[in-house]
Amino acid sequence: MSFAELRRQREARVPRWSSKSNQLSEFAIETQNEASVDKVKTDSSESKTDASEVVGEQERCSGTATSSRDVSFVPTEIEHSQLSVVTHKEKGRGLYRSRVSQRAEAGELLLATEPEVSVLSTGCANERCHFCFRPSTHLRRCSRCKFSRYCGEDCQKRAWVQTRHCDECPALQAWQKASLEAGHYTICPSATVRALAQIVWQRHKKGAKSRYAQAIASLETHRNDMSQDQLTDCAQTAVQLAHFLTAEKLPRYGIEHATDLLSLVCAYRINAFTLANPELDPIGVSISVPMALCNHACVPNAVVVFPESGKRTMQLVAISPIEPGTEVFTSYVDLVETLPQRQSTLSQRYLFQCRCILCEKSIQPPKRWTDPRNAGWCERFDCSGWVTMPIWDQVQKGQDEAMTGPCNSCGHCSTLREASVIKERWNSACTLLATMQAKLLDPNTKSRLSELLDSIQWLSTLVPPSNSLLWSFMHLAHVIAIEEQKYAEATQLAFVLCAGMQARGGSWEPCSLYPTGHPVRAVLLATLGKLLLHESEPCKPLLARISRLPSDRRKQLMLSKQALIQALSESQTGFGHAARGGEVADGVREALQTLQHEEAILRSL
Numbered sequence: 001m002s003f004a005e006l007r008r009q010r011e012a013r014v015p016r017w018s019s020k021s022n023q024l025s026e027f028a029i030e031t032q033n034e035a036s037v038d039k040v041k042t043d044s045s046e047s048k049t050d051a052s053e054v055v056g057e058q059e060r061c062s063g064t065a066t067s068s069r070d071v072s073f074v075p076t077e078i079e080h081s082q083l084s085v086v087t088h089k090e091k092g093r094g095l096y097r098s099r100v101s102q103r104a105e106a107g108e109l110l111l112a113t114e115p116e117v118s119v120l121s122t123g124c125a126n127e128r129c130h131f132c133f134r135p136s137t138h139l140r141r142c143s144r145c146k147f148s149r150y151c152g153e154d155c156q157k158r159a160w161v162q163t164r165h166c167d168e169c170p171a172l173q174a175w176q177k178a179s180l181e182a183g184h185y186t187i188c189p190s191a192t193v194r195a196l197a198q199i200v201w202q203r204h205k206k207g208a209k210s211r212y213a214q215a216i217a218s219l220e221t222h223r224n225d226m227s228q229d230q231l232t233d234c235a236q237t238a239v240q241l242a243h244f245l246t247a248e249k250l251p252r253y254g255i256e257h258a259t260d261l262l263s264l265v266c267a268y269r270i271n272a273f274t275l276a277n278p279e280l281d282p283i284g285v286s287i288s289v290p291m292a293l294c295n296h297a298c299v300p301n302a303v304v305v306f307p308e309s310g311k312r313t314m315q316l317v318a319i320s321p322i323e324p325g326t327e328v329f330t331s332y333v334d335l336v337e338t339l340p341q342r343q344s345t346l347s348q349r350y351l352f353q354c355r356c357i358l359c360e361k362s363i364q365p366p367k368r369w370t371d372p373r374n375a376g377w378c379e380r381f382d383c384s385g386w387v388t389m390p391i392w393d394q395v396q397k398g399q400d401e402a403m404t405g406p407c408n409s410c411g412h413c414s415t416l417r418e419a420s421v422i423k424e425r426w427n428s429a430c431t432l433l434a435t436m437q438a439k440l441l442d443p444n445t446k447s448r449l450s451e452l453l454d455s456i457q458w459l460s461t462l463v464p465p466s467n468s469l470l471w472s473f474m475h476l477a478h479v480i481a482i483e484e485q486k487y488a489e490a491t492q493l494a495f496v497l498c499a500g501m502q503a504r505g506g507s508w509e510p511c512s513l514y515p516t517g518h519p520v521r522a523v524l525l526a527t528l529g530k531l532l533l534h535e536s537e538p539c540k541p542l543l544a545r546i547s548r549l550p551s552d553r554r555k556q557l558m559l560s561k562q563a564l565i566q567a568l569s570e571s572q573t574g575f576g577h578a579a580r581g582g583e584v585a586d587g588v589r590e591a592l593q594t595l596q597h598e599e600a601i602l603r604s605l
Contacts, residue, residue: 073218075290077113094295095328104322107573111316115288119195124283131155134310145172164201204253215289221266225351234265278583297329298358307575307582317576319517338373338468369506370408372466378407385409395423408506429455452477460543465500488539494528519574525567532560
């Protein structure tokens with residue numbers, strides 16, 4: 001049985017070195033100065049857009065070196081679809097289901113497009129084809145740059161022209177030489193720099209008046225809305241990009257001023273998508289102008305997926321019915337995150353505060369409803385309901401008790417005793433989680449699985465498996481357990497993860513971590529079903545107050561069948577009927593065949 005690639009190497013930051021080129025040094029100074037000037041203009045501007053005025057806006061940011069923003073531009077893919085671009089005075093542009101079309105059903109393909117640029121992350125560069133992104137153990141490496149790899153001659157030839165490896169290859173060689181001379185050898189810059197460079201090369205090759213250039217020019221930078229730290233970060237990336245492109249060649253690409261590259265980097269910062277494999281593992285970055293028109297909601301009605309390996313196509317799929325004239329929403333954040341986490345990400349990365357229905361309900365919860373992401377157990381022994389956990393910032397040092405919100409079942413407000421002690425341990429758990437996530441491929445990570453399980457056991461006495469912190473701990477431990485082939489632990493964690501992601505907080509229905517039909521649900525259910533097919537020695541219970549998995553083999557196979565059937569249904573929605581549920585559904589179908597064989601053997605005994 002094969003599982004999705006569950007661990008990704010985090011890209012190392014590109015080391016900075018001083019360039020021997022005076023032209024590049026001057027460019028760096030000019031870029032930093034432009035970032036500072038932009039901040040001064042922002043702070044002094046009376047017409048600055050308030051964050052609340054751009055709620056849900058994914059017009060997002062972009063810029064171009066040679067032309068100003070063109071808000072009238074409509075991508076060809078949208079012109080030929082049943083979608084339309086509508087401009088809202090507060091939210092900007094967005095994608096809507098055309099008023100003259102029929103209702104889009106869950107699982108319907110709304111839009112399919114090849115992104116303007118897609119680039120593998122450095123951590124995936126050795127194991128996937130750089131053109132089709134298909135994984136392979138037999139890749140052909142470029143003999144010149146020693147970095148790019150391809151699954152065959154056809155992909156290598158197509159990449160040379162279609163994704164501009166003809167420009168990238170000498171740039172990579174020059175980068176490697178310069179970094180070696182500086183004593184900080186790196187074989188390539190970051191995926192961000194490589195993606196931005198490809199945009200510049202593609203735009204230069206196709207021409208300043210091409211549809212490609214118009215698409216890039218149709219996006220907005222929002223530079224005046226960025227903080228000084230954000231602008232400085234963009235300026236540093238622009239300097240690295242200038243180094244990769246080489247300063248002498250910038251005018252040839254139509255880049256006359258530092259602001260040209262700064263605007264392009266600002267565009268990337270807000271418009272970039274995660275390039276994912278069919279199992280939703282991140283493998284790189286993408287820029288798609290049509291998809292960037294989708295605005296955000298924490299309860300999305302559509303998702304962006306790459307359902308099939310070997311294809312560079314990005315697809316927009318409805319996961320719930322969308323009536324004619326209704327806006328299409330995707331989510332820019334992980335839906336497991338709590339309200340403060342989501343708002344922080346959206347504010348810092350996308351420069352707006354969300355006011356979707358989930359955020360509004362989380363601020364003022366309906367009666368008998370608790371947000372699953374911030375839920376805790378009711379203190380009453382005979383009640384299995386949820387309460388809202390305290391706001392930890394409001395718990396003072398030495399505080400003995402803290403009150404929770406009312407239980408969604410019995411209405412009782414619980415008293416959290418030893419609140420300051422729990423707060424301290426809670427914060428330590430958050431730090432541990434962040435450290436483990438950041439060092440997932442570190443050799444020491446494996447030896448710390450027991451530390452994760454200890455935190456999971458403690459957290460489960462306080463909160464249900466839908467709680468954001470506990471769910472994230474379980475997911476990380478689940479990944480590591482599979483990597484270590486500890487399938488009993490992985491199975492138990494997958495079982496609780498599936499329960500947690502589907503649990504609802506009460507009377508308000510659309511409140512589970514992931515809405516029905518979301519591809520994350522399909523992937524986790526498929527993993528659970530496959531794990532249950534494997535017989536493994538039982539392990540001790542990893543969580544408190546959670547039902548144990550059945551030990552009887554027949555009951556395990558029955559549970560496996562239920563998970564796989566649901567996974568098949570949800571994958572056909574989340575990855576689309578047009579793709580038959582993608583590769584996730586294909587894997588589920590194979591597992592169901594194995595299950596039938598197992599059941600036949602048991603019946604013959």
